Amino acid sequence: MKILVPVKRVIDYNVKVRVKADGSGVETAGVKMSMNPFDEIAVEEAVRLKEKGAATEIVAVSIGVQQAQDTLRTAMAMGADRAILVLTEESPEPLAVAKILRALVEREQPGIVLLGKQAIDDDMNATGQMLAGLLDRPQGTFASKVEIEGESVRVTREIDGGLETVSLQLPAIITADLRLNEPRYASLPNIMKARKKPLETIAAGDLGVDVAPRLTVVKVAEPPARKAGVMVGSAAELVEKLRSEAKVI
Numbered sequence: 001m002k003i004l005v006p007v008k009r010v011i012d013y014n015v016k017v018r019v020k021a022d023g024s025g026v027e028t029a030g031v032k033m034s035m036n037p038f039d040e041i042a043v044e045e046a047v048r049l050k051e052k053g054a055a056t057e058i059v060a061v062s063i064g065v066q067q068a069q070d071t072l073r074t075a076m077a078m079g080a081d082r083a084i085l086v087l088t089e090e091s092p093e094p095l096a097v098a099k100i101l102r103a104l105v106e107r108e109q110p111g112i113v114l115l116g117k118q119a120i121d122d123d124m125n126a127t128g129q130m131l132a133g134l135l136d137r138p139q140g141t142f143a144s145k146v147e148i149e150g151e152s153v154r155v156t157r158e159i160d161g162g163l164e165t166v167s168l169q170l171p172a173i174i175t176a177d178l179r180l181n182e183p184r185y186a187s188l189p190n191i192m193k194a195r196k197k198p199l200e201t202i203a204a205g206d207l208g209v210d211v212a213p214r215l216t217v218v219k220v221a222e223p224p225a226r227k228a229g230v231m232v233g234s235a236a237e238l239v240e241k242l243r244s245e246a247k248v249i
């Protein structure tokens with residue numbers, strides 16, 4: 001079984017994101033970019049499924065600018081076998097990404113598409129669900145456990161206040177949540193090996209998908225600055241401040 005893993009290049013999660021002066025978006029020039037953390041978890045899970053013998057090939061795919069090649073090389077250093085870059089200058093919205101992925105699914109015929117649950121730059125949490133809808137395939141979102149059982153896959157889902165276990169008929173769409181696994185670091189030899197793995201580039205237009213944005217960003221703003229805290233001398237003083245200043249008790 002083949003697993004397709006979509007990986008997005010986003011601002012590194014350690015970077016303090018700065019809003020552009022005109023409020024039209026966030027500053028990306030000269031900013032460190034990395035693989036979306038949930039996609040690292042998805043790659044790790046695909047590699048573990050292959051190590052267990054449940055998968056035979058892992059194909060990483062990224063939709064974005066030329067530099068997304070670096071993200072794909074990271075996925076291959078972690079264990080993906082090959083990669084596809086769908087080149088576009090636009091930053092595609094989830095529906096366009098889902099349509100591009102549908103075209104690749106039709107071409108590659110993977111048993112599982114294993115995405116991150118959410119990209120940390122736009123926090124959409126939509127692409128996996130849209131892809132499942134477009135393909136009319138079962139979906140297991142927010143996965144914290146994935147077990148292949150013959151022609152189906154059992155997915156444990158993180159839901160409000162507990163866990164839900166669903167059994168999906170393959171082929172299926174899965175999105176990875178935080179507790180699914182802890183991604184490995186790519187070793188130096190594997191980084192070197194990844195340089196030689198195949199990376200195919202396709203223009204988004206060649207897949208017949210219109211990536212033009214449908215949403216208009218009206219304004220992007222910093223959250224309000226928080227006031228500095230104060231040190232209190234005793235529990236009694238804290239209670240007094242909570243009562244008279246914060247007025248919360």
Ligand code: AMP
Pocket residue numbers: 005006007008009036038039061062063064092094097114115116117118119120122123124125126127128
């Ligand atoms: P989102 O719906 O934007 O929060 O993204 C959810 C997941 O879809 C991500 O974790 C990725 O696995 C995948 N995805 C979204 N955008 C892209 C992209 N441009 N390239 C590759 N994968 C993407």
